[in-house]
Amino acid sequence: MGRAPCCSKVGLRRGPWSIKEDDILISYIQQHGEGHWRSVPKKSGLLRCGKSCRLRWMNYLRPDIKRGNISPDEEDLIVRMHSLLGNRWSLMAKLLPGRTDNEIKNYWNSHLSKRVSDAPTEPTRAAETNPSGPKSAPKRPIDKIELTKKKKKQMVKVHQPKAVRVSRFSIVRNNSFDSGVSGAEGGLTSSSGTAVKYLDVRSVLEDDDIHDVYQLGYGCNTSMGEGGDPSNPSCKLDRILEEYKQLLKGDSGSQLESCYDSLRT
DNA sequence: AATTACACCAACCGCACATGC
DNA sequence: CGCATGTGCGGTTGGTGTAAT
Numbered sequence: 001m002g003r004a005p006c007c008s009k010v011g012l013r014r015g016p017w018s019i020k021e022d023d024i025l026i027s028y029i030q031q032h033g034e035g036h037w038r039s040v041p042k043k044s045g046l047l048r049c050g051k052s053c054r055l056r057w058m059n060y061l062r063p064d065i066k067r068g069n070i071s072p073d074e075e076d077l078i079v080r081m082h083s084l085l086g087n088r089w090s091l092m093a094k095l096l097p098g099r100t101d102n103e104i105k106n107y108w109n110s111h112l113s114k115r116v117s118d119a120p121t122e123p124t125r126a127a128e129t130n131p132s133g134p135k136s137a138p139k140r141p142i143d144k145i146e147l148t149k150k151k152k153k154q155m156v157k158v159h160q161p162k163a164v165r166v167s168r169f170s171i172v173r174n175n176s177f178d179s180g181v182s183g184a185e186g187g188l189t190s191s192s193g194t195a196v197k198y199l200d201v202r203s204v205l206e207d208d209d210i211h212d213v214y215q216l217g218y219g220c221n222t223s224m225g226e227g228g229d230p231s232n233p234s235c236k237l238d239r240i241l242e243e244y245k246q247l248l249k250g251d252s253g254s255q256l257e258s259c260y261d262s263l264r265t
Numbered sequence: 266a267a268t269t270a271c272a273c274c275a276a277c278c279g280c281a282c283a284t285g286c
Numbered sequence: 287c288g289c290a291t292g293t294g295c296g297g298t299t300g301g302t303g304t305a306a307t
Contacts, residue, residue: 014276017276036292038292051278051293054293055276060275101296102276105296107274110274
């Protein structure tokens with residue numbers, strides 16, 4: 001049973017997008033705007049699934065996408081946010097203007113997760129200890145002691161939690177952190193069987209704080225009288241924001257702030 | 266030079282939530 | 287209220303380029 005697939009895959013193109021397809025999609029969205037993705041292929045003439053069109057637009061074609069290398073500052077912020085939020089890529093993307101959840105996720109999986117797991121202490125200053133970026137690091141030495149991907153897959157057969165959309169209400173209702181993170185502190189094991197070096201948000205918050213943070217979508221509960229106490233973990237995002245605003249400066253900083261405000265309200 | 270193994274990342278997949286009827 | 291549909295999310299896959307052997 002189950003619901004029908006999002007689209008009939010018969011006769012639809014898959015794989016990498018061509019420049020021509022990109023042009024068609026861009027011009028269509030410029031004319032009609034975003035949304036109603038299922039009807040986009042029909043109306044634009046693209047032989048693609050609507051979902052694929054959305055993904056292509058969101059992750060690659062949107063004009064505000066910032067392409068190129070992740071800066072050390074962005075990298076540092078990702079590490080910090082991940083320690084607070086876990087795999088909430090879309091939430092991180094909202095705090096990193098111009099970066100997509102997919103890009104952050106890929107960057108974490110390919111660059112940062114390994115580095116964080118190799119450096120159990122002070123993971124957040126990774127950017128400073130390796131300012132030239134991950135691509136300058138030698139590849140092989142690590143790999144020699146690593147299992148191959150296939151071997152890893154054979155060895156790690158642990159329940160994989162399903163994707164759960166994060167909303168203020170679903171978190172309260174489902175307590176959906178259970179799906180992504182286990183353990184109360186760094187160095188334990190995630191549900192995928194890999195070592196995790198971030199804290200479960202629940203583990204560093206009291207029950208009341210958990211409720212407040214959940215209600216506010218993980219942000220600091222400044223409206224409920226916590227007063228920005230830096231020792232309060234629920235205020236960590238505020239502090240991260242402040243640090244990042246210093247780095248960004250100018251207009252993008254205020255954009256980030258408004259984005260962040262929207263998360264809190 | 267050929268082969269192998271791996272890193273990277275765009276794209277896909279399936280599920281859950283939101284929304285409209 | 288229940289169902290169907292649209293959308294968003296996070297995990298995973300597979301193609302490609304490159305370094306190592």
